Amino acid sequence: MDFGTFILAQQRGYHQSSAEVIANSVEQTVMAEQAGFSNAWYAEHHFNNYSLSPSPLMMIAHCAAKTETIRLGSAVCILPLYHAARFLAEVGLVDTLSGGRLELGIGSGYQQFEFERFGTSLDEAGKIFAEYLDVIPKALTQKIFEHHGQYLNIPPSSIAVRPVQDPMPPLWITTGNPKVRERAFREGHNLFVTALLNGKDAIRGLREKLDGDIANSGATGEASRIGFLRCAYASDNKSEIDSYLENARFQRRLSFSLKDRRQQTDDGYMMKEVPSENEPSIDEIRGNLPVGSVNEVIEKLIEEIEILRPDHLALQTQLGDFDQKTMLKQMELWGDKIIPAVKKAVGEPARNLAAAE
Secondary structure, X not given: XXXXXXXXXXXXXXXXXXHHHHHHHHHHHHHHHHHOOOEEEEOOOOOOOOOOOOOHHHHHHHHHXXXXXXXXXXXXXXXXXXXHHHHHHHHHHHHHHOOOOEEEEEEOOOOHHHHHHHOOOHHHHHHHHHHHHHHHHHHHHOOOEEEEOOOOEEEEEOOOOOOOOOXXXXXXXXXXXXXXXXXXHHHOOEEEEEOOOOOHHHHHHHHHHHHHHHHHHOOXXXXXXXXXXXXOEEOOOHHHHHHHHXXXXXXXXXXXXXXXXXXXXXXXXXXXXXXXXXXOOHHHHHHHOOEEOHHHHHHHHHHHHHHHOOOEEEEEEEOOOOOHHHHHHHHHHHHHHHHHHHHHHHOOOOOOOOOOO
């Protein structure tokens, strides 16, 4: 069981400059390594303030030079928005620049807003993503590879800068498609899941889905790691927790607006924070998430880990305009008290075996 930080690089208003947001993201990465987190993860989004991280691979390459041991991951590269040959070549380069610390998270995307601006069809994203799953292992493990599909057509080629990791960087898949999850288990890839701002019932539902996917895949699930993206915050200061929860709700509101294609803006860039139908209240979010005192957070995390049995937990540290100095202190607190206590309590959680086993 290990822990990472998920850095979304959000801009909640013009009181935050883009340069400040990116600088904070880099600073959080350095702190994550110092605090004992095993991973730092970077999002990919485009053209609005939901996330100012358009290239997780560029973030990884930059932060690799600022750190020494922490593993650096994309969460996730939205593959239908890429030119396949360039993407594959850059993966090899980034793994080399990071000294073999790349964790390659990939997904098919969900924001129509982005796809329109890249001239790509969201309706075909799933099929494009499936072809990437075919070509990535070939490109990164074979000296000469080729691929001829409906969407990707690559003649015999070679990645000049080979990945340092053998046979290739670990692959993490984020998807809502059970068939893709089944394929991930069958091929031994890792999965990232989230319960958003929901509580233990949603986490139980996630575990049930994963168990069903494993059973349907025909695999045991032992070769795949499960990463769990979670909002959590430990403090005896109520105002700090309230601010963190408000920023978590801000993230949810923008994400749902983009997913449902109902985003609003006055100036064409900065999105309005619009409540979604049936969204949980702050008090409900507080009850759902591991927030509260250090001991309360530890207890809630242990309960959630026992239900989901993840191998990795990625804490959301960059949300909205939450105060940077306060978050850096929070990360130190996790490294000093929360992560060691949780690791001691859960040990090595049961592997991703179907419940029926």
